[in-house]
Amino acid sequence: MxxxxxxxxxxxxxxxxxxxxxxxxxxxxxxxxxxxxxxxxxxxxxxxxxxxxxxxxxxxxxxxxxxxxxxxxxxxxxxxxxxxxxxxxxxxxxxxxxxxxxxxxxxxxxxxxxxxxxxxxxxxxxxxxxxxxxxxxxxxxxxxxxxxxxxxxxxxxxxxxxxxxxxxxxxxxxxxxxxxxxxxxxxxxxxxxxxxxxxxxxxxxxxxQQPLAKEMLLRLRPTHFQPSLSVSTSTHNHKGVHTFCLSADEPIKWAVAISFLRWLARTYSHKLLRMKGILNIMESDKPIIVQGVEHYLFPETSLEAWPGNLRSTQLIIIGDGLPERDVREKFSAMVLETK
Missing domain, CATH: 3.40.50.300 (P-loop containing nucleotide triphosphate hydrolases)
Structure with a gap:
């Protein structure tokens, strides 16, 4: 890393x-x-x-x-x-x-x-x-x-x-x-x-301060929390551009996190307009920032401290015709594997 x-x-x-x-x-x-x-x-x-x-x-x-x-x-x-x-x-x-x-x-x-x-x-x-x-x-x-x-x-x-x-x-x-x-x-x-x-x-x-950190801070407020391992009950197979967020409270192994991100980029390629987020990684005390566009994943960076002293993985996915349910299911499996 x-x-x-x-x-x-x-x-x-x-x-x-x-x-x-x-x-x-x-x-x-x-x-x-x-x-x-x-x-x-x-x-x-x-x-x-x-x-x-x-x-x-x-x-x-x-x-x-x-x-x-x-x-x-x-x-x-x-x-x-x-x-x-x-x-x-x-x-x-x-x-x-x-x-x-x-x-x-x-x-x-x-x-x-x-x-x-x-x-x-x-x-x-x-x-x-x-x-x-x-x-x-x-x-x-x-x-x-x-x-x-x-x-x-x-x-x-x-x-x-x-x-x-x-x-x-x-x-x-x-x-x-x-x-x-x-x-x-x-x-x-x-x-x-x-x-x-x-x-x-x-x-x-x-x-x-990176705008991404500020955006994550907004998402980390209690009113924005979603159940960490929940999978949407609807199909959410949008035909147009849409955004959704994946979140997890517990730390994630780096190897598991990068495996999920590579799967996302490889599987959906041109349907993935942009991926950005902060990861709570077991091997790091600092928040790790990840970003990707289509099938490209870019070198991760880190922040000196967690925004608002709140530790949580938050991934924003922006897709065009991206099947949200499939992505959520894979993410949930990834988080469960960490335990």
Missing amino acids: TNLTTHDRIPVTLLTGFLGSGKTTLLRELLADTRMARTAVIINEIGEVGLDHLLVGTLDDDAVLLKSGCVCCTMKSEFGDTLKSLFNRRESGVLPNFNRVIVETTGLADPVPLVKLLLGDEGLVSRFRLQAVVTTVDCQIGALEHRPRVERDRQIGIADHLVLTKTDLVSTDTLVGITKKLRDLYPDKPITNGRVQQDIFSLLLENQ
Whole structure:
């Protein structure tokens, strides 16, 4: 079992959302704020954001410095190459010494491959760490009411945090309805009103504690507990994107835990959009963080202490057509084997 830490690696936040969902508008407002100092922002086309009034000067052929102290650069042909180039230019002094990165994806982008790169590319993992996936949801269009779109569903499903946009353009009833539908689909996924700027800055600029640890802390509250070895009585063979949580109070052997995770990744491969969680492992006093995308499992990391001093295994599974009942049954068998 390796023991990588997140210290000194640059946190990267992916800002995603479907076409017209308000990503660019949100980003434009953020870029003008001095709290974005020492932040590097990667966007697809600087001209599309409309930053002329914020420009201080050009740093090189694809990067500009804004009045807020933020560095803004364009995406190269490959996401990984863009990040590596950004790091190298910082190290050589061409770019200011930024300490966080925000990446705006295109409206049709599937964030899964980007998450996979950030968690699995050795050249990136040694320099960067995935902080969070933040997805904007357009309240005016009422995304959940319209015909299904695979890209939108995957963007919302894989997100660590949802931001509701254009909330000032819809009625209170509409806003409440969209929020309820999102909470019904993703009961523990944090949802923020995009008009509350303080909440957005706290979300995008926080890099002291991994958001995953905070998310687990919410799940570890007594009101979120589920019976540790229970198996759902319904089939839960969802055809769309959905999220569920596996939990266990008792410590698990590392060999058993990794065996389950490998089974999950191997058996369901492309149906597994994302797996993330904290493990209570017999062989470790520290909480072990595990993450995976599709059939890839990435090197585990650890936290210095348990969030809230609560020890419990919590695995969040985000799948597309993933048979929840089968996964729960296998997980229960794994936990029983530990005893």
